[in-house]
Amino acid sequence: MPEGHTLHRLAAHFTKHYGGARVRVTSPQGRFADGARRIDGRTLLGAEAHGKQLFCAFDSGEWLRVHLGLYGAWTFGDADGERHLGAPRAAGGERRELARDAEGFVAPPPPVGQVRVRIASASGWADLRGPSACEVVSEEEKLAVQARLGPDPLRGDADPERARRVVAASRTSIAALLMRQDVVAGIGNIYRAESLFRAGIDPYRPGRAVTRAEWDALWADLAGLLRDGVRDGQIVTTRPEHRADPDAYPVARPDTLYVCYRTGEPCRVCGTPVAQAALAARTLYWCPTCQAA
Template structure:
């Protein structure tokens, strides 16, 4: 599932390409045809993201003028040069040069401003948003007996944080994923939050997740670059059995609520 930096990057692309214009809105697949027709011909005011949720706002006289998208596990939203649709395109937003094509989303629906507010109210603080307030998150973490590795994936706490950022930020701060929230110190929480803000902002800028520090890059260590469909240089994510880049201990993997969680048994005591 795409993590929050992907959704924020898409929001920026949509706003940059179509903001202030009247793009053609359609559903080549047909499953979103009626909804697309309601905003087709309206000005696209802009797109925004909160966690893993994308909102595309149209200036329109109709109440339900916001397209709400959640990509889920297999969804893709691609902004590419205008060409014929390929595959089962649920939603297309296009001008005379570019098209944004949505395929396989968990959901794509037309909502009102009130429904958007209700959806956002269920989400936690997003490290990529300037208006994020981590204080309520800290209070819930500090009061919880759940493992920090579980809490970091709770979208009602850390909106937009996914499996990669979860594993990597815990490694970077030497915290075992199984440690309960009640045992996380305030300075550790603040360090985790600040690191997420920085790492995820970098992900928006470059379009991939890089979490290794300068001393541990392929160039600095004389090692080959990581080869993985997710891209980016990481410490532990999907490196089970491989030597830790810091201490050489084989990276371990465990399961938390059905999701693989990678960590170094030596560095994260």
């Protein structure tokens, strides 16, 4: 499932390439036909992300809300060429020369697969496939969705103290708490495991046993890692001194992560085999030595 940095990259892309443009909205698959009619022909003002939720604003006062889930992804054909953002798919390619219809909207290529939403402007197009949620909502409904989410470290309005109060009062493990979107929005399995490793925190430690200093450092580190992800388009959590080539950037796998997907391999810091276990319906990775209880 795409983590928070990907949604913020999507929001920035929509704002840059479609913000202020009148758009044609359709549903080739048909499942979003009613929603598409509500925003077809409107101006897309811009987009924002909150955790793993994407919100595209329209001049009607309504919003397109999208949660990609495990399988959702956007395909774009615009000034950045044809490419994909979301669940892993084929790499993008060069920009195509596209025809336009009588109203000036680009004519995208025939839809491939189950395209839930197609957005076309005068300069590009975007296709959405496989989201877990896709709907047109009012301003009040959007705010209600956001009210149920925890603070997003990438947003300027984030309140880390709100998340800390939940964590400090909970007997639940910090690893499980970090996966709850109502505690911290945008954190997925990779950022969860990697941030706890970098902090040296046992993933099974109860939230209430995490000190204030540890929480403040963990929040700051998560915010920094997410900002790096937005900038680079990839998750890199290893520090230069723990990579085979400290000067290489962007970092190539397998040097990007400390513990995720490295079960049984030696810890990059102490050499202890990386452990794994099921926690909060996902696979947890950690170093039993660097993150000792």
